[in-house]
Amino acid sequence: MQPRNVSMSGAVDLSAVKAAAEAKQKAEQARAQRAAAQSDGGQQAAQVSLVIDVDEAGFERDVIQRSAEVPVVIDFWADxxxxxxxxxxxxxxxAAEYGGRFVLAKIDVDANQMLFQQFGVQGIPAVFAVIAGQALPLFQGAAPEPQVRQVLDQLIAAAEQRFGIVGAPVDPDQAQAVAEAQQAVPAVPDNPALAAAHAALDSGDLGGAITAYENVLSDEPANEEAKLGLAQAQLLSRVRDVDAERVRKDAAERPDDIAAQLAVADLDLLGGHVEDAFGRLVGAVQRSVGDDRDTARVRLLELFEVVGAEDPRVVAARGALARVLF
Structure with a gap:
């Protein structure tokens, strides 16, 4: 079964502009539904299973749909x-300790080869997350508990800050009350200017999208959705007509050519090689001086916008950049 709306390219999903806003709205609705259900039932919601076995047939229901309300951590394993x-x-x-802030989905790779291949798993154990239908690789190998805990904390923070998703225990017996509460939650009105920018991006009018997002930001400088959209549109515009083979050859032959390094970083990010893109630009900042150094630094900050400020890979790269600069 093909997972719908899942990015398999390092969570740099270029449809995520609208997905983030839609996920926030759905998360707000889900919280209201839970509150209404608890109120109607007059009891504290009971905790559902936080560790589930998932197969290809149930992936859509158990992972994709559930990720609209709670981060789903996937453990690819074998006996x-x-x-x-x-x-x-x-x-x-x-999963038990965090009490509903994430759900653990266990996938046996021997019994679910299609999912194993679709996620591009190179070896096991491998741990991914799905938030609002967007797949994010977390780590591979038997990491120690402190490291696992740190990654989970970053994931939970990113889910709440970027998508408004906060997991919580739910009583499955109150499903009917939840469904009724859902109908009572008003929709969040759209921003027409932002909707126009999204439409331009979706249609491939990158110049129009860039202008539209800039117009939104001129009125709302703190609009995170517009910042993300602008960064994505600019990235797509830069790579649209490049010769990837020539760009990579130039960068290999001229490691001190900042323009060549920036071009390869763009290609890497768009291809889902997020750490490679960040590492290349941190190295460019370290090796360069003056205007070249500032150019590399600014481009790295732009790519941070594309991935998302709370993404663990951005957090790590910010630390590396700070060490290089200071």
């Missing part, structure tokens, strides 16, 4: 995998 037997108990224990 013969010894490192998996070290990592899985840690993830399961933390």
């Amino acid at each position: 013969w995998c010894q490192p998996c037997k070290q990592l899985s108990p840690i993830l399961e224990r933390l």
Whole structure:
């Protein structure tokens, strides 16, 4: 079964501009639904299972749909995998400890080869997350618990800040009350100027999209959705007509050519090689001086906007940039 609306390219999904806003609205509705259901039932909601076994048939329901309300962490494992037997108990224990702030979905790779291939898993154990239908690789291998805990904390923060998604225990017996509450939640009105910018981006009118997002930001400088859209439109505009093979050859032959390094970083990011793009630009900042150094630094900050400020890879790259600069 093909997972719908899932980015398999390092979570740099160029449809995420609208997805973030829609996910925030759905998350707000879900919270209102839970509150209404609890009120109607007169009891505290009971906790559903926080660790579930997922197969290809149930992936849409158990992962994609559920990720609109709570971050879903996916543990790719196999019975013969010894490192998996070290990592899985840690993830399961933390799922219980975190009490509904994320759900752990366990996928046996031997029984679900299609999902294994679609996520591009190179080896197991491998841990991904899905937030609002967007896939994000977290880590591979049997990481120690402190590292796992740190990654989960960053994931939960990103889910709340970027998408407005906050997991919470839900009583499955109150499903009918939840459905009724959903109808009572008013829709959040659209921003016409932002909708026009999205439409331009969707149609491939990159110049129009850039202008439209800039217009939104001139009136609302803090509009995060417009910032993300502008960064994505600019990235697509830069790479639209480039010869990827020539660009990579130039960058390899001229490591001190800032323009060449920036062009390859754009290609890497668009292809989902986020750490490679960030590492290349941090290295360019470290090697250069003056205007070249500032140009590389500014481009790196622009790419941070594309991925999202709370993404763990952005957090790590910001730290690396700070060490280089200071």
